[in-house]
Amino acid sequence: MSVVRRIPELLVPAVLILGTALLGLEVSSYLQAYFLDTLVKVAIVVALYVFIGNSGVLSFGHISFVALGAWTAGVLTVPRDQKLAIMPGLSHFLVVHNVGNIASLALAAAVGGAFALVVGLPLMRLSGLAAGIATFGVLEITNNVLTYDQSIGPGLNAFSSVPSTTGIWQAAIAALISAAVAYLYQRTRFGRMLRATREDPAAAAAAGISIYRQRLLAFTVSGALAGLAGGIYVHLQPLQAGGLSLNLTFITLAMLVVGGSGSLLGAVVGALALNGLFSFFSAATNTVDVFGWNLTVPSGTAELALGLLMAIVLILRPSGLTGGRELSLPRRRAVADLEKARATT
Amino acid sequence: MTLAFLNLTWPTFANGLALGGVYALMAVGIGLVFGVLRLVNFAYGQLIMAGAFALAYGSQWGFPNWASILFCFGVVLGLSILMDWLVFRPLRTHSPAVMLVATFAVAFLLQNIALLAFGPLGKSAGSLAILNAPWDVGGVFIKKIAVISVATAAGCLVILQLLLTRTPLGLHMRAASMDFRTARLLGVRANRVISGAVIISGLFAAVSAVMLSVQELTVVPAFGTQDTILVLAGVVLGGLNRPVPATLGGFAIGFANGILGGVLPSNQSQYLPSFLFAAVIVVLLVRPDGLFTRARGSVERV
Numbered sequence: 183m184s185v186v187r188r189i190p191e192l193l194v195p196a197v198l199i200l201g202t203a204l205l206g207l208e209v210s211s212y213l214q215a216y217f218l219d220t221l222v223k224v225a226i227v228v229a230l231y232v233f234i235g236n237s238g239v240l241s242f243g244h245i246s247f248v249a250l251g252a253w254t255a256g257v258l259t260v261p262r263d264q265k266l267a268i269m270p271g272l273s274h275f276l277v278v279h280n281v282g283n284i285a286s287l288a289l290a291a292a293v294g295g296a297f298a299l300v301v302g303l304p305l306m307r308l309s310g311l312a313a314g315i316a317t318f319g320v321l322e323i324t325n326n327v328l329t330y331d332q333s334i335g336p337g338l339n340a341f342s343s344v345p346s347t348t349g350i351w352q353a354a355i356a357a358l359i360s361a362a363v364a365y366l367y368q369r370t371r372f373g374r375m376l377r378a379t380r381e382d383p384a385a386a387a388a389a390g391i392s393i394y395r396q397r398l399l400a401f402t403v404s405g406a407l408a409g410l411a412g413g414i415y416v417h418l419q420p421l422q423a424g425g426l427s428l429n430l431t432f433i434t435l436a437m438l439v440v441g442g443s444g445s446l447l448g449a450v451v452g453a454l455a456l457n458g459l460f461s462f463f464s465a466a467t468n469t470v471d472v473f474g475w476n477l478t479v480p481s482g483t484a485e486l487a488l489g490l491l492m493a494i495v496l497i498l499r500p501s502g503l504t505g506g507r508e509l510s511l512p513r514r515r516a517v518a519d520l521e522k523a524r525a526t527t
Numbered sequence: 528m529t530l531a532f533l534n535l536t537w538p539t540f541a542n543g544l545a546l547g548g549v550y551a552l553m554a555v556g557i558g559l560v561f562g563v564l565r566l567v568n569f570a571y572g573q574l575i576m577a578g579a580f581a582l583a584y585g586s587q588w589g590f591p592n593w594a595s596i597l598f599c600f601g602v603v604l605g606l607s608i609l610m611d612w613l614v615f616r617p618l619r620t621h622s623p624a625v626m627l628v629a630t631f632a633v634a635f636l637l638q639n640i641a642l643l644a645f646g647p648l649g650k651s652a653g654s655l656a657i658l659n660a661p662w663d664v665g666g667v668f669i670k671k672i673a674v675i676s677v678a679t680a681a682g683c684l685v686i687l688q689l690l691l692t693r694t695p696l697g698l699h700m701r702a703a704s705m706d707f708r709t710a711r712l713l714g715v716r717a718n719r720v721i722s723g724a725v726i727i728s729g730l731f732a733a734v735s736a737v738m739l740s741v742q743e744l745t746v747v748p749a750f751g752t753q754d755t756i757l758v759l760a761g762v763v764l765g766g767l768n769r770p771v772p773a774t775l776g777g778f779a780i781g782f783a784n785g786i787l788g789g790v791l792p793s794n795q796s797q798y799l800p801s802f803l804f805a806a807v808i809v810v811l812l813v814r815p816d817g818l819f820t821r822a823r824g825s826v827e828r829v
Contacts, residue, residue, distance in 0.1 A: 240624050304812050311567065312815045314627075315763040318756065319804035326801045428752070432631045439628040482643040489636030493614065496629040500621045 190509040192365040195450040196358060199224060202454060203354035214350065216461035221353035222415050224453040226430075227437045228360040229407035231449035233400045234438060235506075236373055238380035239309060242431055243301065243317030246324035247405040249426040250297050251290035251412025253328055256341035256423065259286045264343045271332030283347040287356070287413040294409015295402050302401040306394055321431065329424030340420040348417040356414045360407045364446050367403055376400050436492045444506025451504055460488045537667040539789030545673035547782035548680030549738045553758040554777020555687060556731035558770050559724045561762075562704030564615060565623055569630040571732060572755030573637035574610075578603040578736025579652060579746040580645060586654035595654065600733040606637075607729030611721065619721075634752075641748035649747035652740040659741060672741045683734060684774065687727065691770070696723050704768075753800075757784060760807045766817025775819045780807070 199221070206217030230244050258281045260268060265277050281289065305316050329338060336342075367373045376396040379386040383393055415421060433456070441452020462470070463484035466477050495503065553571065560568050581602040585595020614633055618626050658675060661668035691697035696719070702710040703720045711717055739754065740746055758777050765776020780803065787799055810818055 238624075240627065305808070308811060308815050311763050311767060312811045315760050316808050316811050319760065319808045322756070322804045323801045326798060330797045428756075429635075432635055435628055436632055436635075439625065443624075480643075482639065485639035486636065486643070489632055489639055492632035493629060493636060496625060496632060497614065497617045500618065500625045 187510045191446065192362065194509045195361045195365075195446055198450050198454060199354055199357045199361060203350050206350045213465060216465060218348065218350060218353050218418055220454065220457040220461060221350070221357050222348075222411060222418060223434065223437065223457045224450055225353070225357045225360045225411035225414065226408065226434050227441070227449045227453040228357065228364050228446065229404050229411055230434055230438050231443065231446060232364045232367060232404035232407060233397075234404075234435075235443045235445065235449065236368060236376045236380065236400055237397050239397065240314050240435075241317045241401075242314055242435075243305075243320040244404065244408050245426050245431045245434070246321045247294040247298055247408035248412035248415065248430070249324055249328055249423045251294045251409030252341075252416035252421050252426060253335055253412075253423040254293040254409070255286040255290040255413035256344045256416040256421070257335050258289060259283065259345055259417070260341065260343050261345075268339070268342055269332070269336045271337075272335070273333045276334065283345065283352075283417065286417075287410060290413030291406045291410040294412065295406030298405020298408075299398070299402040302398045302405075306397045306401060321427065325424045325427045327424075329422070335423060337424075338422065340422045341416055342420045344416055344420060346417060346419070348414045353414055353418070356410055360410065361446060361450065363403065363407060364449075367400070368446065372396060372399055433488070440492055440495045440502055442502025442504035442506040444501070445504055445508045447508050448502050448504040448506055452502065455503065456488060456491065459491060460484050463487050535786065535790055538661075538669055538673075539786060541669045541673040541677075542789060543782045543785030545670075545676035545738075545742065546785035547778040548677045549735050549742070550754070550758050550761060550781025550784075551774045551778040552680050552683055552731045552738075553735050553754065554762045554765070554773050555684065555770060556728040556735070557755075557758060557762055558767065558773035559700070559704075560615075560728045561767055562770070563700060563707065563721050563724045564619060564626075565707075566615060566618075566626045567623070567630070567759065568728075569627060569755065569759070570610065570634040570637060571728075571758075572751035572753075573634050573641075574603050574606055574729065574732040575736045575739060575751035575754070576641060576746070576748065577606050577637065578733050579740040579750050580641065580650065582652040582655065582737065582740050583650035583746045586652055587650065590654075592654055595652075596737060599736055600730070603733040603736060604726065604729045607725050607732065608722075611725040615721070615725070638748050638752070645748065647748065649745045649750070651745050655737070655741050656744065659744075672738065676738045676742070679734060679738065683731065687770075690727075696720075700724060757781070757803065760804065764807055764810055764818055766820035768817075769820065772817050772819035776817065779818075 202217060202220060202224075206214050206221070209217070226248055229247075230241070233239070233241055233244070257272075257276050258279060262277075262280050265272060301320050305313065305320070308316055328335060331337065368377070375386070375391045376399075378389070379391055379393045379396060387393060412426070416423070437452040437456045438449055439452070440456055441450070442448025463479060466479045467481045467483070469476055469478040553575070557568055557571055560566055578599040581599040582595050585598045590598065610633060614629055615626075618629055658672040659670055662671050662674065691701055699710065699715045699720050700723055702713070702715055703717070707717070736751075739751065743750070757780050761776040761778075761780030762773045763776070764780065765774070766772030783806070784799070784803060787802060788796065791799060791802075
């Protein structure tokens, strides 16, 4: 397959992300919050896609990597003099260590990836519903510990005083990095091997592919991306890391499936479409101006609209908005004819 | 008493049994629908939530108890049939992942409707709360609701077992859950079997709603969600493909939840979900096909 035809596979998601960022720079700072939030969601959904999209195995545990990334970046960047005021029970090691913005993001990705690797070592042996429930268990345990263990963080309280360094560019760059990693991964032989196991596990195994190893690799990569997304999230707004749980899991999974879980484009489109809609209705609770026409909706409409849209898209178009396909340029006529002729003989 | 070790007392034991009974019913409700549709219904908890709100409103409006219980059954059954028509049927032929995420969407939608309509603070199903009063059983005080839950769960399961083994509908349902296509070829009517499973599953959700709303006192929009997750874990733990292992799995996790809740010292009880899910993960790693099923290779032969 020619390289030129493949260009849109990364270019279109990248343009969508950049477009969102540029649009976010144009609007008022009040509306900009929604664009920032959307870029973070794109980063999370792309992280989910790397594992779920390529392996075809549902994971409910990825938000625990996001939570862990948020925790890492949060606990290491709260200013030293405020640490004990916010987190009185914090252990000594975490009190004395502080890092900067970029380092905290890198560490968030590293911790997310390392945790995914440790969790994946036993869990990637499972498949189907057993895998789903086990990853759910990881999510529950992570949330539970992050919410109640006062020696590692603020527990039930949010990480206040974390420097809010995530602006439009930081969020956009993180989303772009995620998309680029996802693209590069799916182009490598490892990505292709994992996709082969998704289409036909028995045939892939017969061709010498270790399903376990390929899934573990993708799980680790996507855990690292999820950690990074958590890092930019906590630098965006004060989060209670243990509270990143069921709701975020549902919404991000729904974004992936609604967009089309089989392609990077689907992940980006799903996140942009659902979060865009959600943001629109959230903003509309305080009146938005739609082409000169003032629209005000009661609060809670955003959640209802999101739920309805998710249900409707899944019922009418179960393979997602993009059908799980990447965008590529059409083949040149002659090549296409030649390939068709070959396929029929 | 031998039971006194580790703070385990008879009332705690009874509470464990009661929660186990309710979870067993929920497990059957989820397992039946999975059997015929291959669909894990995540919105099951929202059915229970709707039923519990029906009870709470029933007691607020001064309905007699039988009427509010009837109201609860009506709401839950209506909602399950609606869910079947609008969501399950159109998606019947799609992959399990799509169906699961669709039930997520339904759960999310219903929970937010409840949040809008009833507010985040919740209501209490007041008139049935008298069932929390204890009975004196040979010097040990056991909540009435614990005894009633165990008895009701046992009764429902016996009736279901009779239905599955002694009636044509039950035979059809069992056949459909073994192999849906072959069953259809042999003349089993798909829609009837699915409706049957959905209705029984809804009935069990209504019974669980009554029991849980007494045990947990306040009904909030998230009511039943955590229970459903635990039951799902229990069902997969037991073995999803067959009703008896699924029921046992549901019972086991409810029992463990109830007992641990009573036994753990107060500075550890906040980590109860961690203990439960750690146990679930360990069991799944050792027996991925389920705890109560005969061991079998998990890889399908080609």
